[in-house]
Amino acid sequence: MLRRVGSSPTFRTSNDLDAGNLLPMSTHVSIQEVLEAAIVRALATLSSNGVLPAHVELPLTITLERPKNRDHGDYATSIALALAKSAGIAPRDIATALQAALLADAAVSKDLAAVDIAGAGFLNLTLAKASQGGVIASILTSGSEFGKSSTLAGVKVNLEFVSANPTGPLHLGHTRWAAVGDALGRVLSAAGAHVTREFYVNDRGVQMDLFGESIRSAALGIARPEAGYHGAYIEDIASAIVTTNPEFKELPEEQSIHAFRDAGYAIQLADQQRVLDNMNTHFDIWFSEKSLYEDNFFNHCLETLKKQGHVFEHEGAIWLRTTDFGDDKDRVMIKSDGSFAYFASDSAYYISKRERGFDVLIYMLGADHHGYVHRLKALASCAGDDPAKNIDILIGQLVKILENGEELKLSKRAGTIITLEELIEKVGVDAARYTLIRYPVDTPMVMDVDVLRSRTNENPVYYVQYAHARICGVLRNATDLGIDFGVDHIHPELLEHERERELIGALGEFPRIVASAAELREPHRIARYLEELAGTYHRFYADCRVLPLGDEPASELHSARATLCKSTAQVIANSLELLGVSAPEKM
């Protein structure tokens, strides 16, 4: 993969000047980065000594790949293939020259056991054994910081997710974002971004009034409004309110509805907060829609938008001309009767986020809201922003839940689809979170309750947690046996078994996985990596005895392997932390 000279990373902003303060963590330069720099130097050498014609544009950075096939070394690059055409030279000839330049580079030649040319012109690098230990040292010294990066340093991100109406319990439609959104927040933070997690509360409008009316009807024992809320939870809320405020029943109808509405809202919101908290999902800001209309804030937003020239009046209503930016129709903000359309809130909320200093606004929406994508991007344009840079909309497909082979649809309590809380009661927080996170959000998914309760390979969360618990067990035994392990016992030259090489290689990939998960907004990559890493560990464990057998005396190899185990446990724990899933020491 080439990165062009002038192309600035998408998410950098002018705030970068402060970035230095945010990055005290890992200053360790990995062997991979050292080699990548060496290849760039080698290319420059080839250019200056005439092997490559002067007109060939050289990449300023390159990214080494990790070959799937171990016969292809520890790292590989196809740079010779990529440059062959513009250079007018056979790729294998470029590769040969590159090979010579690398081996002549004193800065890296000692790290390389072999530089091979393969296939059409791939350059395969095999590390010297002693040079593989760097990543282990780095993991052990960085600890829980290992994997963090500065790829998004200085970027202020507003991450909005869940944003359920406070008129009922959180249900299956919210669970995916509750897990994925929280994980994405963790991943973005690990990449150095300054993340604010926000829950938008729709606390005004017709739905709220219907909610109040429904509760009051339940309290009075009269029929609920047709379009109102019919779940059994309404009864619970009503009786809770009547217990503390019996007088609400006696108020005139409108006041009574409002009283029940406001009290019910407080109860329901608190309930949502409790459930999310139990799910290990946390928010920094609970943003009230109502507040957008307080203190003249909405008018201020309208003025701001007017200055950009896309606001107009038509048939007594105030519109935003979103069709200027690709929306399929213009959007009403203030209806002809003077009331606010929903888009008024969307607009003001957008302005609010930007004025609070966020560079990137991430919206996580359900598939049923995908029609919002165009209008939100157009809104960003209408506000004078660059939608490609300032706004990022993720659409999550639906989740189905299966039990005993049948789809669960109804929740007894909510009278709607199954609630988030019921899901957690069934499978537990770890299994629920992990499963929801491990799939890309743009594909529909099915959660099978029976699988999530099973303790086998088909339940990835246990597979991964088991690897961690297994290592912890080994390390406990190592300690009991008086085996030393840690930074002073890495002994990379002793770790020459194929399984050991694989494991070390997998550990070294972690920082790059985190960075790409952050840039692509795809936390599922962490889970997939984790499964890969756990599998690699289990295979290592099966083939490489860590602790002495019977009366066998302890050797440096035992220490080295225990140290490798310790660093693996650290990376597994760091990965699980990014997903908000626990890393048990015993299972």
Add this chain to the structure above:
RNA sequence: GUCCCAGUAGCUCAGUGGAUAGAGCGACCGCCUCCUAAGCGGUAGGCCACGGGUUCAACUCCCGUCUGGGACACCA
């Protein structure tokens, strides 16, 4: 009608333009007198929906077709 998403092993799904396309399940065959068998190994199973194009190189990018799912409001 317009727009969005998907189509990869029998099933559920990974796969950020690279070499021989992967995992789990299901099927079949194996591995615990010793560190957690919630584990490991092996066999079988593929026209990466179809047709063009771009590229040294396409499951991956572009265009089109087919099939499946979803969305369209002066509702919230």
